[in-house]
Amino acid sequence: MTDPKSRPSLKLVLGVSALGVLAACDGGIDVADGGIRGTGDSVGPVSGFGSVYVNGVRFDTSSLNGKITSNDGIDTEAQLEKGMIVRVEGKWQDDGQGTATALEYDDTLRGTVSDVVFDERRDRLTFSIYGQEVRADTQTVFKDTKLSSLKDGDFVRVSAWLADNGYRASFIGLIDDGHEDDIEVEGSVDSFSMQTNLNSFRLKGQLVQYSSASLASSGLSEDALGDGRLLEVEGALVDGTIVARSIRPHDGARYRSSEGADTELSGPANAVNPSLGFYRVGGQLVELSADTQFAGLNAEEFGNDLLVKVEGEIREGVLVAESVERRESGAKVEAVITQVPDLSTQRLEVGGVPVLVNSSTLIADDDQEGLRMTFERLQLGDSIEVDGIEKLDAAGNVYLEAVKIERNSDDKADGDSDEPGAVTSFELEGNLIQSSMTDLQILGVTMAITENSALDDTEALLPGRVVGVQYRLLDNGSYEILEVDVDDEDDD
Missing domain, CATH: 2.40.50.140 (Nucleic acid-binding proteins)
Structure with missing residues (x-):
């Protein structure tokens, strides 16, 4: 590991993360008084196992006998990995428990x-x-x-x-043994690229050759291959051309729910017609209204390619949003666990930063078995990186709600050494809560400014600014700043 003084200055590229959008302590939204909260579809990344966790709900998959619907060589639940986007059909309750009647995965x-x-x-x-x-x-x-x-x-x-x-x-x-006679690509058909006489079209310039057999495999006709159509093509790459084995509607089309179904959907939000409240989340058209409830962001931020979770009902093909919850991380800490993780409250302290883990948190390890990592395996002194969302508890204290945790199985914190006097440095990025001539407070951690501190621009150290800090834990249990960098793109 390099000495912190020799490392490049932090250049922050955080998304929207201003103090004004810090959410209440639980960050959740009650959408029902109890019992069955939804019966329909939940589409999002797998965040845990022991059945399957999707969008913060643990779906009991015992009735599926370990089987999933897929055509990509992933036939069982055991072959799924955290982060894979799946579709679960079933029902779910307020207590975070659900029952799956179907589970589907497809490579993009x-x-x-x-x-x-x-x-x-x-x-x-x-x-x-x-x-x-x-x-x-x-x-x-x-x-x-x-x-x-x-x-x-x-x-x-x-x-x-x-x-x-x-x-x-x-x-x-x-995929170590992957080969180009079994590939998959999704995209929209390029304008004016259809050549029915040559049985070909292009996806972002990539030439695709098709046959009547490849169309018949999913019941498509040539009319379905027109300009702008979003398609999924599987086949082989031969001399730079994809020879299609099958052609289907793209992944997003298969994830759309039926009329009247309750739906939970995670993905990046992009504006379609914001003046009328229409956006897309992962390809699904979403409509906002005055009744839509927000957690961790406001309506003005929605549509900036932020990751969100949307809950609502499908009406005439549109997901009418009842609630929108931010899932885009806006802060992070890379440090060692500085207090023993509390299994009962799912809380831990990382480099002095209070961190809350919930059923939506994705926990991984960078070793070969890392995607089956669990909260229970995290230990005092482990070096981990937490990406999360800044929130406030009931007492107004800042904490980090973890979106993703990755344990560095082989690495120690910067400068870790058995030599006496070695410097152990941590890093964090977040909103500057308080500043003075002697210390800064960020993500709930108070860090002292000393003669060892390299400050980028003291005049820019104003509360509400997004800053990055390299700091270290001293023998007396306090924290000392080594380097501070202010986000140049933050206008607050």
């Missing part, structure tokens, strides 16, 4: 990675799979690879949401 993309581009801090990247652009970040779950090590030529399966200008990855898994 499967194939060879190209055009990998990292951002400055290497915690966000974009890449392509056969012309389709994919975005990944620290909320993405990786299997047998990492955000920092994904490279051109890797063969992966991707579970992702349809978003503006491509896809946002929820899960990326490396």
Whole structure:
């Protein structure tokens, strides 16, 4: 690990995370007085097992005998991984328990990675799979690879949401024995690319060759292949052309619910016609109204490609939103666990930051078995990274509601060493709650300003600004600032 003084200055690229949107202590919304809360569909990433956790609900899958509906070589529940986006049909209750009557998974993309581009801090990247652009970040779950090590030529399966200008990855898994005679790509048919005389069309420039047999496999006709149609193509890459084995409506179309069904849906929100309250979440058209309740964000922030969970009812193909909950992390801490995790309250302290874990939190480990990681396995002194949402408890104290936790199984905190006097540094990003000449308070942690502190711009250290801090734990149990960087794009 590098010395904190020699590391590049933090360049924050956080989403909206102002003090004004900090939510109440539970961040939840009661939509019923008890009993059955919904009967319909829940679509979102798997966050846990012991049955399957989706959108904060534990769905009992015992009646399915471990079987799921999929055509991508994932036939059983045991083959699912955290972060994979699934559709659950069934019913769920206020107490977070539900019963699944059907479980469905489908890869969004499967194939060879190209055009990998990292951002400055290497915690966000974009890449392509056969012309389709994919975005990944620290909320993405990786299997047998990492955000920092994904490279051109890797063969992966991707579970992702349809978003503006491509896809946002929820899960990326490396397939060691993957080969291009079994690939999958989704996208919209390029304008004027249909050539029925040649049985071909293009998806973002990628040439696709089809046959009557590949259309018949899903009951499509050539009329369904028109300009702009969103399709899923499976087949083989032959001399740069995808030879289709099957062609179906794209993943989002299969996730849409039936008329009148209760629906829970997670995904990035994008504006369609905000003046009329219409947006899309993962490809599903969503309508907001004056009765829509918000948790962790407000109506003005909705539609900025933020990850959200929407609950409501399908009416004429539109999900009429009763509630919208923020699922986009706006703060983070990378440090060691500094207090023994409390199993009864699902709380822990990470580098002094109070952290709350709930049934929606995705917990992973960066080793080979990391996606079966649980809260119970976290221990005092473990080095972990928490992406989460800043919230306030009933007493007005700030804490971090964890969206994703990843334990670094091999790494120690920066500077960890058995040598006497070694510096152990942590990192956090969040809203500046309080500032003075002697200390700063961020994410509930008070950190002292000393002669060792490198401050980027003291005049910019105003409450409400988003800042990044490198800091360390002293022998007396207090925290000392090593470096502070202010988000240049924060206008508050």
